[in-house]
Amino acid sequence: MKLNKKVLIWNDYELSPRSGGPATYLWHLKEFVNKNGIQGITFLDYYKTAEYAATRPANVAGKTVSFVKKLVSSKLKANYNLLKTVRAKSPKVSELGVNIHDYDIIHFHSCLSLKKNIENLKNVKAQILLTSHSPKVMHKEIIEDWCKMQIKNVLPFVYSYCEKVDMDAFDRADWIVFPCSEAQEPYYNTWNRYGKMVADKKLLFLPTGITPAKENESRAEVRKKYGIPESAVVFCYAGRHNSIKGYDLLKEAAEIILRKQENVYFLIAGAPGDVEPVLHERWIEVGWTNDPYSIINAADCFVLPNRETYFDLILLEVLSLGQSVILSETGGNKYFKKFNSSELHFFEGGSVSSLIEQLNRFRNSMNINPLKRTDNLKLFNSYFTQSAFGQRYLDLYNQIR
Numbered sequence: 001m002k003l004n005k006k007v008l009i010w011n012d013y014e015l016s017p018r019s020g021g022p023a024t025y026l027w028h029l030k031e032f033v034n035k036n037g038i039q040g041i042t043f044l045d046y047y048k049t050a051e052y053a054a055t056r057p058a059n060v061a062g063k064t065v066s067f068v069k070k071l072v073s074s075k076l077k078a079n080y081n082l083l084k085t086v087r088a089k090s091p092k093v094s095e096l097g098v099n100i101h102d103y104d105i106i107h108f109h110s111c112l113s114l115k116k117n118i119e120n121l122k123n124v125k126a127q128i129l130l131t132s133h134s135p136k137v138m139h140k141e142i143i144e145d146w147c148k149m150q151i152k153n154v155l156p157f158v159y160s161y162c163e164k165v166d167m168d169a170f171d172r173a174d175w176i177v178f179p180c181s182e183a184q185e186p187y188y189n190t191w192n193r194y195g196k197m198v199a200d201k202k203l204l205f206l207p208t209g210i211t212p213a214k215e216n217e218s219r220a221e222v223r224k225k226y227g228i229p230e231s232a233v234v235f236c237y238a239g240r241h242n243s244i245k246g247y248d249l250l251k252e253a254a255e256i257i258l259r260k261q262e263n264v265y266f267l268i269a270g271a272p273g274d275v276e277p278v279l280h281e282r283w284i285e286v287g288w289t290n291d292p293y294s295i296i297n298a299a300d301c302f303v304l305p306n307r308e309t310y311f312d313l314i315l316l317e318v319l320s321l322g323q324s325v326i327l328s329e330t331g332g333n334k335y336f337k338k339f340n341s342s343e344l345h346f347f348e349g350g351s352v353s354s355l356i357e358q359l360n361r362f363r364n365s366m367n368i369n370p371l372k373r374t375d376n377l378k379l380f381n382s383y384f385t386q387s388a389f390g391q392r393y394l395d396l397y398n399q400i401r
Contacts, residue, residue: 003040005104005397008126012046012090012113017211018290022109022133024313028210032390041397042103046096079158082147086139086162090116100124105400107131107177111138111169118172127400130173135244135310135331137191139165145244163193170197175400177204179311185331186308206396207335208311209389212320212380215294222298226267226284233363234265235326236299238292239314241273246305246328246350248275253355258282264363269295297321301362307350309333316384322377326358339383341375 015027026043033041090113093100100106100120107129108114114130121128134141139162143149154162170176176198178184187194223230235254241247254266258280268277271288286295296302296317301324304315309331318325323343327333330349337346345362348354 003038003394003397005040005400006102007041007105007107007397008098008100008103009041009043010046010106010108010113010117011044012110014047015043015045020313022131025133025208026109028208028386028389029393031211032386032393036390038390038394042098044096044098075153076155078147078149078153079155082143082149082154083158083161085142085147086112086115086165088116090120093120096120100126105129105397108169108173109133111166112142114169114172115165118168121172127174128172129175129177129400130169131177132169132187133310135306135308136186136189137166137194138169139163140190145242166191167193167197170194170201173201175202175204177206177396179208180205180332180335182334183309183311183332185334186310189308204396206392207383207389208313208316209384209386209392210313210316210320211386213293213296213317215297215321216291217294217298219298222294226286228265228267228284228298229263232263232265233366234267234299234301235359235362236267236269236296236302237305238269238296238302241270241275241277243275244307246307247273249305249307249350249352249355250303251275251278252352253359254278254283255280256352256356257359261363267295267299293317293321296323300324300366301326301345303355303359304328304333305347305355306330306333311335316380319376319380319384322373322380324362324373324376326355326362328355336379339379341379343373343376 009026011026013023015030016023017027018024030043101124103126106124106126109131111130111132111134132138140151142165143151143154143162220230228234237247237250239245239247255278257264258278265282265284266278267284267286269286269289269292277283277285289295302318304312304325304327306312306328307330309328311332315325315327315333324345325343326345326347328349329346336344345358347358
């Protein structure tokens with residue numbers, strides 16, 4: 001495994017195997033690099049430096065915040081805090097601990113990170129790569145998910161600053177890297193400028209890979225812990241409890257299923273969010289857990305009901321457990337249709353009736369002939385291992401000219 005370029009991966013956040021998003025994506029890549037002794041790839045790891053704390057959006061503006069709080073309405077305060085987030089700047093290049101002029105490629109994994117560093121990139125000869133990762137355009141993720149605001153409550157001039165996060169990042173990037181072409185769908189759906197922004201850009205596609213997930217408790221142990229009969233059909237969900245992830249769609253479908261079916265359970269992992277859970281004894285909320293894989297493995301089928309999908313890492317984790325999946329036919333999920341796995345069951349994105357149909361179809365198939373789960377594990381081992389992922393990265397970087 002050889003790399004003929006010098007690459008700087010710009011992570012201004014700590015990498016983690018469990019936090020999700022780019023932090024976990026890059027954790028898997030770094031694991032591959034370290035295990036295989038790959039030379040030529042440097043991770044910025046800027047969060048480790050002493051200067052990092054002073055650059056975090058929450059610390060910007062100091063005492064001004066308390067003064068503003070006393071003088072302006074809650075709407076203006078919310079806009080002020082939003083503006084702080086999108087206007088936060090990165091430290092000067094001299095403070096970063098690396099010489100960015102030494103690299104052939106600088107790869108950003110966040111539109112906000114690239115936006116903040118545009119000044120630092122002046123006169124840099126390296127090719128700039130961008131992998132955006134967000135399940136919708138980042139400025140809307142910042143507004144709606146980070147700052148918990150509705151678009152209608154964002155002042156026009158503040159929204160313009162927010163939108164420039166994506167506009168400036170996509171404009172500055174020389175290459176844009178997606179896991180698959182279908183992962184662009186939420187960007188087309190949530191931002192009418194996206195098509196124009198990438199019309200003349202060089203796009204590359206690199207499917208993600210991970211180390212296999214491993215459960216700590218057996219199926220029987222988990223079912224016993226939560227009072228679930230071994231004979232029950234169990235559907236599992238793990239993730240954020242919000243509408244973009246389709247938690248509300250699953251909730252609505254489950255309410256109907258639970259009224260009509262006796263031996264069906266829903267086992268739900270993840271911290272509480274914007275959408276309230278189903279109040280039913282067979283809807284079991286586990287909450288946040290450090291071992292979601294035991295929860296997933298205890299079920300008969302995992303449900304991934306995203307309204308919008310980039311390329312969900314949890315789907316790869318579920319495949320690595322050999323679990324069956326009911327998933328929305330949205331964005332990056334569509335990429336998996338070509339593999340024709342008998343254990344991937346697609347429903348129409350955003351449709352509760354289509355989801356119910358697949359839930360019932362799966363339950364009926366379990367009653368007739370419990371599935372021997374092998375297709376999804378074979379699919380994972382063939383295409384989505386950490387080794388395959390890392391090799392794809394080396395090939396991609398080597399082709400950049």
